[in-house]
Amino acid sequence: MFKALEVDIRKRLGEFELKASFNAEGMIHIFGVNGSGKTTLLKCLAGVIRVDSGTIVHNGIELTAIPIEQRKVVYLDRLSFFPNLTVEEHLSFLRVTEVEEIDEIKRIMGIDYKGKLKNLSTGQKLKVSLATSVLSHPRLILLDEISANISNAESTLNDLVPILRRQKTDMINVAQENSQTLEKNFTFNIVNGKITGVED
Amino acid sequence: MTSTKKPDGLTIFSIVVTILIIIPIAFILVYGFAVYHSSIGFSSIVFKSIALTIFSSSIAAFIVFLLFTPLAYHISRLSSSAMETISDISASIPHPIVGIAFLLIVSPLTPFGRFLISIGLGLFDSIPGLVTALAFVSAPVYIRAAQSVFSQNPSEPEILAMGLGLSRIKTLYRVVVPNSARLLLSATLTSMSRAISEFGSIAIIAYVILQFPFAGVMPASVLIYQFFGYYGLGPAVTASAVMILISIIVLLISRFIKGIGNNRSGV
Numbered sequence: 001m002f003k004a005l006e007v008d009i010r011k012r013l014g015e016f017e018l019k020a021s022f023n024a025e026g027m028i029h030i031f032g033v034n035g036s037g038k039t040t041l042l043k044c045l046a047g048v049i050r051v052d053s054g055t056i057v058h059n060g061i062e063l064t065a066i067p068i069e070q071r072k073v074v075y076l077d078r079l080s081f082f083p084n085l086t087v088e089e090h091l092s093f094l095r096v097t098e099v100e101e102i103d104e105i106k107r108i109m110g111i112d113y114k115g116k117l118k119n120l121s122t123g124q125k126l127k128v129s130l131a132t133s134v135l136s137h138p139r140l141i142l143l144d145e146i147s148a149n150i151s152n153a154e155s156t157l158n159d160l161v162p163i164l165r166r167q168k169t170d171m172i173n174v175a176q177e178n179s180q181t182l183e184k185n186f187t188f189n190i191v192n193g194k195i196t197g198v199e200d
Numbered sequence: 201m202t203s204t205k206k207p208d209g210l211t212i213f214s215i216v217v218t219i220l221i222i223i224p225i226a227f228i229l230v231y232g233f234a235v236y237h238s239s240i241g242f243s244s245i246v247f248k249s250i251a252l253t254i255f256s257s258s259i260a261a262f263i264v265f266l267l268f269t270p271l272a273y274h275i276s277r278l279s280s281s282a283m284e285t286i287s288d289i290s291a292s293i294p295h296p297i298v299g300i301a302f303l304l305i306v307s308p309l310t311p312f313g314r315f316l317i318s319i320g321l322g323l324f325d326s327i328p329g330l331v332t333a334l335a336f337v338s339a340p341v342y343i344r345a346a347q348s349v350f351s352q353n354p355s356e357p358e359i360l361a362m363g364l365g366l367s368r369i370k371t372l373y374r375v376v377v378p379n380s381a382r383l384l385l386s387a388t389l390t391s392m393s394r395a396i397s398e399f400g401s402i403a404i405i406a407y408v409i410l411q412f413p414f415a416g417v418m419p420a421s422v423l424i425y426q427f428f429g430y431y432g433l434g435p436a437v438t439a440s441a442v443m444i445l446i447s448i449i450v451l452l453i454s455r456f457i458k459g460i461g462n463n464r465s466g467v
Contacts, residue, residue, distance in 0.1 A: 048359055069371075074363035079356035084378045094364060129360065136364045 004170055005140065009054035009064075011044055018044065018193040021054075026185030027161060028172045030195070037193040038174045039077075042142040045172070046075035058139045058170070074133040077144040081129045083118035090117060090128050097135045105131045108159050123150045130156075134163060141171045148175070154182045225444060232441025240431060241438020246423065249439075250446055252409060253396055253420040256327060260334035261392035264342045267335075269384065272346035273372050277355070291340035295400025302333055302405045323405065330406035330419060334395040341394040345387035349380050382457050389454035396447050399425065 004025035011018040018037045032038050043049040045056055047068035056063045063071050082090055091102045091111075106112070109131050117125050126146050133141050141164075147153035157173060161183060164171055173179075178187060178198065187198040207215075232241065240246075268287075275284050290298060306323040307313045316322060323329030357379065361371040377384065399421035408418050418426065420443045428436035 046359065046363060068359070069362040069365055069367050071363070072365065075359055077356055079354045080360040082357055082361070082375055082379070093361075132364070133360075138363070 004059050004168075006055070006057040007045065009044055009051040009056060011040060011049060011051050013040065016040075016193060020044075020190075020193075020195045022186075022188055022195055022197065024186035024188075025170050026165070027157070027183060028170065028186045028188070029179055029182055029184040030172060030174045030188045030190055031176060031178045032174075032190035033176060036190045038190055039144055040193075041190065041195070042075055042144050042172065042174060045140065046073050046142055047071045048075060059168070061139075063139075072136075072138045073140040073142065074136065074138045075142045075144065076126070076129055076133060076146055078122060078126065078146055078149055080146075081117050081125045084116060086116050087111065087114050087120075087128055090132050091135060093132055094136055101135060105134055105163070108163070109156055126150050127156070130160075134160060134167075134169065137167050138169055141169060143171065143173045145174055145176070147173060154179060158183045228437060228440050228444055232438045232444075236434040236438050238431075238435040238438040240427065240435035241442065245417075246420075246439045246442060248414070248417045249420045249423040250443060252330075252414045252417045253443075254446065255414075256330045256334055256419065257338075257392045257395035260331045260338060260395045261342070261388045263331065263335045264339050264391050265384070265388045268339050268343050269346060269377065270369065270372060272343045273350050273376060275343070276347045276350035277358075287343045288340050290336050295337055295398065296404055298336055299333060299401035299404025302329065302336075302401070306405075325406055325408055325410045327406075327409055327411050327414065330402055330409065333401040333405045334398055337398050337401055338391040338395040342387055342391035345390050346384055349383040349387060350376065353380060386454045386458035389450060389457065393447060393451050393454065396443075396450065397421065 003023035005028070006023045008021045009018070016035075016037065018040050020037075020041050030038060030041070040049060044051050045063075047063070047066065051064065054064070058073075063073065082093070085093070091097070091106070109127050111124075111127055111131060113120065113124060117128060120128070126149055130141075130143070130146070130150075143157075147157070150156060157171070158181075160171075163169075173182065173184075178189070188195050189198050190196075271283065271287065274280065275287070302323060304310065305312055306316055306329070308317060321328065323332060353376065357375050358371050361375045362368065366374060398419075402419050403422050403425070406419065407422055408416065410416075420439070424436050424439050424443065427439055
């Protein structure tokens with residue numbers, strides 16, 4: 001059955017081998033213990049790591065060979081922010097975003113603080129980064145265990161779903177454990193580089 | 201309760217070798233200012249010469265910053281051993297060879313030299329020639345320092361910027377350079393210090409400047425060498441002491457800026 005995101009990739013890093021094959025769309029949750037290959041998978045999808053073989057297709061467009069800056073896939077982990085920018089500068093980083101759109105996302109995500117990001121808490125920084133990512137209208141947003149650093153993270157992600165659906169952005173949220181409160185469309189478990197679907 | 205930590209063997213050895221570095225500098229400063237105190241060493245010729253050296257070294261350091269920041273970033277992220285080796289060449293050859301190479305390039309013997317002369321851009325005994333040689337010999341110092349700055353930075357902000365659609369060059373100038381501004385300024389000042397100390401190449405390509413506003417002025421290192429030949433040790437040591445004082449100030453500013461950069465941290 002056709003899904004927006006179709007992944008079938010292989011990547012070997014020393015003794016470890018990632019063999020990921022799945023189709024999904026919407027809010028996708030992937031969980032697994034440390035060393036199971038979560039970050040490697042996300043970095044392959046983002047184009048940070050080049051895959052050895054296979055394909056990554058999104059809405060019929062093959063992304064596998066597209067450079068990271070043209071892929072429209074945003075990867076976020078706890079260090080993904082621009083420390084020297086203020087909250088406003090960060091949110092309007094692409095310089096093309098409408099003020100109304102910025103105000104909407106600030107309201108939804110509860111971004112009511114100001115100042116340079118380097119002076120904010122980790123959770124505040126990551127909320128701004130996540131908002132910046134959504135405002136860039138990417139194909140895919142990849143969250144590498146950032147939920148643990150944001151207060152009420154899953155509620156915040158749930159609130160973003162209508163916007164993501166409207167702009168046809170899919171999101172992969174990666175965590176150590178499965179989530180019962182995240183409104184997800186697909187759930188996968190990754191073990192030793194192999195990914196399997198999980199029925200919720 | 202307080203405890204006093206005794207220095208271990210490594211600390212004592214490090215202090216001893218640091219003193220070895222200081223000894224010749226201290227001798228020059230003491231003999232230059234207190235013992236010889238030569239009036240020629242404090243003459244306007246010396247101060248004009250130091251002004252020329254500071255001016256040309258500043259411009260060279262700025263040019264090095266502009267030209268070689270992208271290369272340092274590229275090497276730090278994609279580790280190109282060929283580019284690294286090439287960028288080190290000017291640091292690993294005797295500097296008179298650099299001067300001779302530039303002299304050859306800009307001479308009427310080469311098509312490029314004939315072209316430069318035809319448009320009135322001779323590099324021999326000129327400020328552009330002096331700056332070019334200084335930039336060439338100080339570039340490796342900057343590239344190494346900037347490469348180290350970039351390597352220590354996390355790559356996540358860059359990955360985010362590229363994920364948002366910025367090219368690598370735009371990521372460099374919108375994300376990486378602003379995040380490392382203080383440390384890059386420190387690296388630039390370190391390369392300026394290296395330019396100030398240069399002698400070998402500029403003694404050949406720019407022994408004496410023939411252009412306004414430094415017509416008839418020699419770079420400081422060349423002037424000190426000439427003082428030693430003409431007047432002997434006294435004037436050379438005094439002029440050297442003045443020059444060393446300026447160099448130390450530049451180096452201290454560089455260290456101070458680097459210190460500020462290192463002490464900054466987020467919440």
